[in-house]
Amino acid sequence: MKAFIFQPSFGAGVILNSFMEGFVYQTGVEDVDKLLQRGGISGMFTVITLVILVFSLSEILQRTVVISVILGKMGSFVDTQAKLILTTIFSCFLTNMLSASQYVAIMIPGEMFRSAYEGLNISKRVLSRTLEDAGTITTFVIPWSSGAIFASGVLGVSTLAYLPYAFFALLSPLIAAIYALTGFAIFKEDEEDEE
Structure with missing residues (x-):
């Protein structure tokens, strides 16, 4: 226009x-x-088609409850804050790989583990940060995900070609895991209530 x-x-x-x-x-x-x-539009047709197929697959996996069953099994052994956050990181990455969608990778683990975070008195901010670090950011390093397909189409290179330079996507889950293991920046829910 x-x-x-x-x-x-x-x-x-x-x-x-x-x-x-x-x-x-x-x-x-x-x-x-x-x-x-x-x-x-014609230059992005391949990318658009792949993204539509990816969202179709993720919807099928979500509606058939395949991902929820897998994550439910993983969440059964969580009893410490470190195990919970590490399980959340792994779940986000696994969901991203299975569904190829960053939206599904933050929605399903977020819903699955929200009550566990509340049970261990861990702030919702920590859950939100962990979902971002492991669900949203890692989508660009999974070659068949919608984010990586888009990035490859825009950059004109394969995911494996830009992977060594995707520092943010590679380091964010690692830093989240270090936070979980050390207890650094793992805020408590009752601390938020006092603020």
Whole structure:
């Protein structure tokens, strides 16, 4: 819409074509031309199709309660705060691998372990942080997940090609595990009530 208003010199045909096929403009500088000659719906069709398939698979796994059964078995031996947080980290990563969706990877473990966090008097902030560290962030390192498919499509490289440089995605679960083992920044629920 903005192109129709602010760039009327291109014309409706060019604007609609760039929407489908991507924008093409020659500046004479090869690197700039590569940046400008990308986009369009057809360029992202493979990524969009894979994301739709990933969400379909995750919905099937969620509705058939496959993931909940697996996580329920894992949660049965949790009796300390370190075990609970480490189990949450592993559950998020496993759910991310099975469902290929970061949303499912934070929703299901979050619901499954919320009462265990309350039972051990661990703050909901710790649960939220752990879900983020292990569920949301790790989606970019699992090649078949929606986040990794999107990142690969945008960057134009495979997940394994950018994996060694994904420091945040690799270090976040590790730091969460260190917090769990040392007890550092593991806030208690009753401490929040006093604030």
